[in-house]
Ligand SMILES: Cc1cc2nc3c(=O)[nH]c(=O)nc-3n(C[C@H](O)[C@H](O)[C@H](O)COP(=O)(O)OP(=O)(O)OC[C@H]3O[C@@H](n4cnc5c(N)ncnc54)[C@H](O)[C@@H]3O)c2cc1C
Ligand code: SF4
Ligand code: SF4
């Protein structure tokens with residue numbers, strides 16, 4: 001049995017990727033999360049799929065990992081910093097590790113911004129496809145197998161993803177490490193339902209009268225670094241919304257629509273299963289008050305010797321300084337524990353399935369009252385900074 005309860009399957013795709021007879025297909029359930037379906041015809045009962053499942057051995061695997069060293073980081077290139085989710089740690093790692101032609105795996109939006117899948121780029125100039133957090137589960141497709149084949153042919157390979165996806169890749173590699181492989185995971189709050197995301201895109205189209213042509217969940221242009229959303233609309237002005245007023249971000253952060261396994265995630269802890277872990281440096285005002293958190297700061301965890309050896313090269317592209325891991329975890333709960341489910345999750349998802357999304361927004365995902373939104377905009381760090389600059393003139 002691959003899993004008994006939904007909370008035991010993170011949808012990592014390791015079982016489907018390892019099956020020598022390709023008889024496991026990843027199919028979407030009624031909330032549009034991927035789950036494996038094994039077809040009995042063609043199954044050789046070899047048991048590989050069950051042994052590969054990282055959820056079954058996560059606690060044991062994590063126990064064998066070394067203690068991380070924590071750093072605050074921001075990329076020295078202002079353009080890269082602006083176009084990264086946090087402080088640009090991912091780009092700095094890729095620049096430090098990769099040679100010309102190295103393979104870099106990460107999550108990319110489809111051209112129409114309706115789906116997210118893992119893709120591979122071989123040119124650092126094409127890294128923008130991977131940059132920015134996409135808040136739905138990325139479809140792994142064939143990428144574990146591609147990475148395994150590239151490593152066997154001696155190619156340097158960087159693989160980034162959620163911790164469960166890195167665990168899935170390691171399962172396919174049967175735990176064999178290689179100097180040519182570097183893994184980077186995220187501090188992970190969980191992945192929201194693709195169904196909710198699809199309804200959100202339809203809702204935006206009906207509210208604002210233009211189809212969605214781009215989505216950026218970590219836009220820094222108007223409100224500084226945070227979970228602030230910019231949506232491009234065909235033939236219309238782009239829509240900028242603070243995370244606290246965006247229905248999809250409200251549903252995501254309040255635990256109304258996360259994958260069931262995310263509430264029981266064994267990877268929401270330290271130590272970590274990847275070489276590097278990257279995330280937002282929440283609590284930066286307290287941890288590194290001398291650094292500018294408005295443009296974005298990353299937390300970088302160097303978890304292995306391989307990662308620690310790469311730090312001087314990362315330093316060529318970014319400013320890094322050592323910080324206290326305990327302080328980081330104090331401000332970033334997903335380094336200590338999984339996100340709790342919202343008590344209304346079951347009803348919310350049932351309503352998303354049957355009610356018009358406009359009514360769901362009204363019932364569960366209302367933005368703050370206009371006066372609060374205005375106050376938040378006026379008091380946003382970016383606005384305060386602009387005001388200070390004017391006063392200094
Ligand atoms: C679903 C999700 C939940 C997160 N939860 C937290 C959290 O609770 N706390 C926290 O500190 N940080 C969290 N993050 C990480 C944070 O938002 C940034 O992605 C991270 O700090 C990297 O920023 P950067 O500036 O280094 O990278 P960028 O240059 O912006 O690169 C983004 C990186 O994230 C990867 N990525 C983007 N979307 C996905 C996806 N859907 N699935 C797998 N990989 C993806 C890309 O492959 C790339 O490696 C989360 C990210 C995601 C995608
Ligand atoms: S037991 Fe072997 S052949 Fe059957 S589904 Fe699992 S991996 Fe595939
Ligand atoms: S290997 Fe991954 S997708 Fe397959 S059952 Fe285990 S957690 Fe689910």
Ligand code: SF4
Pocket residue numbers: 010162163164165188189190191259261262263265266267268
């Ligand atoms: S919270 Fe855990 S199970 Fe959910 S996507 Fe993140 S790593 Fe995977």
